[in-house]
Amino acid sequence: MYHYNDFDKAFLAERNRQFRAQVERRVAGNLTEDEFKPLRLMNGLYLQLHAYMLRVAIPYGTLSSAQMDKLALLADKWDKGYGHFTTRQNIQYNWPKLTDVPDMLDALGEVGMHAIQTSGNTIRNVTADHFAGAAADEIEDPRPLAELIRQWSTDHPEFQFMGRKFKIAVSGAAADRAVLKAHDLAVRIVKNDAGVVGYQVLVGGGLGRTPMIGKVLHDFLPRGDLLPFIEATVSVWNQIGRRDNKYKARIKITVHEHGLEDIRARVDERYAQIRPTFTGVDQALFADIQNHFAAPAFRNAPTVEFDSAYEANPLFRSWVDTNLAAHRIDGYAIVTVSLKKQGDTPGDATSEQMRTLAQIARDFGHDELRISHEQNVILPHVHKSDLPAVYAALRDVDLHAANIGLISDIIACPGMDYCALATARSIPVAQQIATRFDELKLEHDIGHLQIKISGCINACGHHHVGHIGILGLDRAGVENYQITLGGDATWDAAIGERAGPGFAYDEIVPAIERLVNGYLELRDSPAETFLAAYRRLGLAPFKAYLYPEAQDAKVRANAA
Amino acid sequence: MPRAFTPKVVTANALIEGDVIYLTANNGWTRDLPQAELLTDEAHAQLRLLEAEQQVGEIVGAYLADAVASGNGPEPTHFREDFRRTGPSNYFHGKQAVGQ
Numbered sequence: 001m002y003h004y005n006d007f008d009k010a011f012l013a014e015r016n017r018q019f020r021a022q023v024e025r026r027v028a029g030n031l032t033e034d035e036f037k038p039l040r041l042m043n044g045l046y047l048q049l050h051a052y053m054l055r056v057a058i059p060y061g062t063l064s065s066a067q068m069d070k071l072a073l074l075a076d077k078w079d080k081g082y083g084h085f086t087t088r089q090n091i092q093y094n095w096p097k098l099t100d101v102p103d104m105l106d107a108l109g110e111v112g113m114h115a116i117q118t119s120g121n122t123i124r125n126v127t128a129d130h131f132a133g134a135a136a137d138e139i140e141d142p143r144p145l146a147e148l149i150r151q152w153s154t155d156h157p158e159f160q161f162m163g164r165k166f167k168i169a170v171s172g173a174a175a176d177r178a179v180l181k182a183h184d185l186a187v188r189i190v191k192n193d194a195g196v197v198g199y200q201v202l203v204g205g206g207l208g209r210t211p212m213i214g215k216v217l218h219d220f221l222p223r224g225d226l227l228p229f230i231e232a233t234v235s236v237w238n239q240i241g242r243r244d245n246k247y248k249a250r251i252k253i254t255v256h257e258h259g260l261e262d263i264r265a266r267v268d269e270r271y272a273q274i275r276p277t278f279t280g281v282d283q284a285l286f287a288d289i290q291n292h293f294a295a296p297a298f299r300n301a302p303t304v305e306f307d308s309a310y311e312a313n314p315l316f317r318s319w320v321d322t323n324l325a326a327h328r329i330d331g332y333a334i335v336t337v338s339l340k341k342q343g344d345t346p347g348d349a350t351s352e353q354m355r356t357l358a359q360i361a362r363d364f365g366h367d368e369l370r371i372s373h374e375q376n377v378i379l380p381h382v383h384k385s386d387l388p389a390v391y392a393a394l395r396d397v398d399l400h401a402a403n404i405g406l407i408s409d410i411i412a413c414p415g416m417d418y419c420a421l422a423t424a425r426s427i428p429v430a431q432q433i434a435t436r437f438d439e440l441k442l443e444h445d446i447g448h449l450q451i452k453i454s455g456c457i458n459a460c461g462h463h464h465v466g467h468i469g470i471l472g473l474d475r476a477g478v479e480n481y482q483i484t485l486g487g488d489a490t491w492d493a494a495i496g497e498r499a500g501p502g503f504a505y506d507e508i509v510p511a512i513e514r515l516v517n518g519y520l521e522l523r524d525s526p527a528e529t530f531l532a533a534y535r536r537l538g539l540a541p542f543k544a545y546l547y548p549e550a551q552d553a554k555v556r557a558n559a560a
Numbered sequence: 561m562p563r564a565f566t567p568k569v570v571t572a573n574a575l576i577e578g579d580v581i582y583l584t585a586n587n588g589w590t591r592d593l594p595q596a597e598l599l600t601d602e603a604h605a606q607l608r609l610l611e612a613e614q615q616v617g618e619i620v621g622a623y624l625a626d627a628v629a630s631g632n633g634p635e636p637t638h639f640r641e642d643f644r645r646t647g648p649s650n651y652f653h654g655k656q657a658v659g660q
Contacts, residue, residue, distance in 0.1 A: 027576070029617045047620055049644055050654045052578040080653055095653070098576050345650045416640060417648035425643075427650045477638050 001064055001368065002147045002292045004112040011155075012109045015116060019043045020102035027099065042122075044115025045101055048420045054093045054101055055118040056108060060128035060146035060170070061089035061378075063369040065358035070111045072354035078104050083354070085339060085347040087373050087411055087460055088167070089127045090118055094418055116154060121162045123153035123234065129171040129178045130372035133293065134334050134380035136326040140189045140197055142172035144290045145226070148282065149187075151289075152227055159234055163241040164249035166234060167206075179373060181205045181214040181493035182465060184251045185233060192220055199226045203233060203263070204255030207459035211495045212252040215260050217267065223286075228278045232271035236263065296366035298329045301385055309388040316391050318444075319402040324387075327380075333387065335365075335379040336372070337394060338401040338409065342438035346412040346430050347375030356397045364390050373462075374411055376404065407442075407449045407516065408434035411462055415455025415472060416479075422455035424472025424479040425505075429453055432509045437516070446516060449530045450489070465489035467531045468515065469496045470508065481508040483515070485542055486534045497539055499546055511546055518545030565602040569593070569634050570612045571644070572622040580644045580655065581619065582634075583612050589619065591655065593645045594633030599624070 004012070019039070026036040040046075044055040056071070063071075071091055075083050078100045079093040086092055096104060108114055118125055126146045133141040149168055153159060159166070171178045172189035180186035186202040199221040205214025221229055237251040240258070248257075255263050309316050325334040337357065340346050349357070357377055361369050364386040370378035377399075382390055394400045403409050410433065413419065415426030430453055437443050452466030456473075463469030469484035480502040487496030503511045516530075522541055523533045534542065544551045570583035581589040582596035590596060599605035605624055612622040625641050627634035636642045647654025 027617075032616055033620050047573055047578055049640075050579060050647060051573075080651075094648075096578075098578065348650075416643055417650055425649060427648075431650065474640075479639060 001062060002059075002112075002143075002289060008112070009109075012112075012114055015043070015114070016102065016105045016109055019105060023098060023102055038120065041119040042116070043101075043105065044118035045096075045098075046119060046420075048094070048418050049416070050418065051095045052098055052101070053418065054096050054104060054115060055086070056091050056093070056113060056115045057118050057125040058085075058089045058091060058113075058371050059150050060126055060132065060143050061130050061371040061373075062128075062132075062143060063371065064111070065361040065367050065369065067111045067113055068354050068358035068361065068369055070107060070113070072351040072358070074104055074107060075351040075354065077107075082348050082350045084345070084414065085349065085371050085375050085377070087347075087375060087413065087462055088125055089130075089371050089373060090125055091371070092414070094414075120160075121164050121166075123149075123156065123159050123166045123168060126150050126153070127167070127169045127178055127183075127373060129173055129176075130370040130374075130378050131177060131325060131334055131380065132172065132370070133295065133368075134327050134332075135173045135175075135177075136328045137174040138172050138328060139174075139191050140172045141293055142170040142187070142189055144286060144293050145172075145187065145189070145199075146170045147289045147292070148227065148286050149230065151285070152231075152282070158231075159238065162234075162238050163243045164246060166237075166251065168230075176489075176491040176493075177372075179462065179465065179489045179493075181491070182207050182211075182462070182489070183214060185230065186214055187226065187230075190220065196222075198222055201226075201229060201233070204252045204260070205493075206250050206252040207462060207464045208250070209247055209457050209459075210253065211459070211464040212256065213493050213495065215255065217260070217264060224278075224280070224283050225275070227282045228275045229267070229271055232267045232274055235274070236266045236270050240266070296368070296381055298332060298381070299383060301331065301383060303331055303384040306384040306387050309391075313388075315400075315402075316388065319391055319400060320387065322402040322406065322444075323404045329381075331384055333382055333384055335382050335387070335390060336404045337377040337379065337399050338403055339376050339399075340403055340409045340434065341398060341401040342403070342408045342434040343431050345427050346410050349377070350397075353397045353399055356393060356399070360390055360393050363393075374409065376409070403443060405448045405450070406444065407437050407446050407451060409450070410434060411450075411452040411466070413454050413456075413461035415453075415461075419455060421458060422472070423457070423474040424455050424481065426453040426455040426461055426470075426472055429470060429472070429481065429505075429508055433512055436509055436513060440513075442516070442520075445526070446520065447526065447529055449516070451512070452487070452489075462489060463487070464495045465493060466496060467529075467534070468512065470512075473502065475502065479505040481505070483511065483546065485515075485539060486531065488531060499539065499543055500550075501547075514545045514548070515542060518542055565600075565605075566626050566637075567628060567634070568599045568605045568624040569596040569627045570599070570605075570608050570622055571596075571625045571641075572612065572619040575618055575620055578620075583608060583622075587611065589615075591658070593627075593636070596627070596634050598627060598629055598634045
């Protein structure tokens with residue numbers, strides 16, 4: 001884990017002092033809202049439907065137990081006892097008072113956390129594979145690189161007032177768990193034929209109004225060249241990206257309009273200019289950062305407790321089979337703690353749950369926690385012999401749902417229950433779908449199926465890359481939900497295809513139920529996932545289940 | 561032909577708490593939609609919005625929201641305003657919890 005040095009602490013304290021003074025000036029009437037708004041957004045403070053919202057960055061999704069405890073304290077002291085983990089590895093507090101926010105930021109500063117650049121047209125929180133440092137398929141832990149990018153991008157003078165926001169993700173594993181291809185820029189740690197580790201850079205991905213899959217801008221960059229290459233890329237876009245229309249301002253549009261070759265030529269030119277200015281300081285810093293991320297002292301112990309609990313307790317067995325992933329060390333497991341108990345709000349955790357997770361991390365998890373873009377919490381390093389105790393502790397606070405990757409493990413943005421931009425609600429749709437399939441006891445039979453729900457076209461809920469995507473819209477003053485099918489958030493990324501006309505609020509859950517029942521009839525075996533069946537069969541047979549009336553009409557027309 | 565004016569209320573968020581407030585006929589702010597001033601004349605509505613916007617020390621983001629008269633004062637016509645006057649649907653928080 002990265003620990004702040006004196007420079008980091010002083011920088012953060014100064015930023016927080018400035019913001020405290022800005023809030024005081026706003027309250028005293030010396031700043032108008034137009035003057036204050038960019039200042040508060042720079043510090044992650046939004047104004048939403050019912051209250052302010054403070055978005056706190058969890059850089060590359062990594063938390064220590066002390067940081068998790070502090071998040072719980074903020075929830076209790078200045079909010080309503082809970083926090084909402086987002087699809088970009090942030091946590092949002094939905095109810096702070098303006099005048100409390102400087103104290104909240106100071107409290108976060110005590111554990112090396114902040115809300116800087118969680119809003120505004122800046123480089124946002126750098127996200128990473130939530131299994132970083134633990135996954136069996138990893139080439140290298142991507143977090144030192146993510147931390148280097150965080151330090152480089154924080155308060156970078158060239159990138160504080162760009163045409164639009166800029167999102168970066170990094171991963172060091174074979175499988176993509178960080179939705180790399182939906183980011184403005186993504187770095188993938190790769191190894192070439194000679195066994196040398198380097199970086200593949202993708203550019204121009206993004207969801208929102210105009211979804212695009214990221215493209216490879218550079219196949220293999222040596223370690224020392226990455227930061228100047230990223231700087232060159234952001235710099236090129238910052239100059240030629242469109243500022244006339246905010247919907248065409250993201251780099252995906254710039255790449256689309258200019259073409260990848262043109263962008264590559266411009267980046268190369270800019271890179272040639274700035275490369276000499278990177279004298280190696282960044283690499284010295286990187287080496288120092290790497291030391292912070294030394295692997296914990298893994299232990300070598302028997303797993304008999306695990307084996308006997310697995311045999312004896314079917315609930316434990318179900319949880320193990322569903323929520324665990326392969327760790328790179330024998331005898332260890334990666335635990336994904338579901339924040340998706342059927343009927344609960346996806347991504348929400350109470351302060352009590354946060355404190356329990358912190359305690360579990362201290363007792364059994366080498367003091368590490370992760371937040372995934374799928375809005376769950378990960379204990380990346382748990383020895384298998386400790387799993388029965390971890391499961392029991394999670395059960396005590398209702399965090400033992402065994403549903404990772406299943407139909408109730410839904411990504412949902414806050415939607416119109418909180419967000420000022422939303423056009424419809426997301427949360428109750430997610431709650432109802434999860435509850436319904438739990439009642440039907442079909443979840444495990446259905447198998448791997450990702451539903452992702454956004455409450456507006458900006459697609460924070462990643463609906464384009466859901467196997468089933470749901471987009472909530474306002475159609476003539478009524479909530480209306482569009483369904484897309486066949487999206488994929490992995491390295492085989494795909495944008496889902498729109499199925500047809502939207503559904504009203506009270507029609508969307510029955511429509512999903514028909515669709516999923518249809519899949520169960522259409523699949524060639526229980527091993528064929530929804531996505532695989534969709535790829536084999538295409539949209540048409542699924543559409544028949546979604547729109548049975550249209551099907552009936554067609555049959556009648558043919559009969560006539 | 562320009563679209564006919566529909567009745568409005570002036571609404572905003574409170575500067576400190578950030579919660580939803582409505583302009584009253586006596587130039588104050590209420591957290592309770594039935595207490596809001598219903599504006600049925602377009603010119604008057606624009607004037608009231610300007611007057612509201614001048615209260616920068618108390619409010620943020622004033623705008624005119626559609627509303628209709630009812631036996632219990634103004635009622636929202638759009639679901640967004642209905643949620644704003646109620647609170648979120650996943651927790652009993654916000655206005656719906658006040659006084660409980």
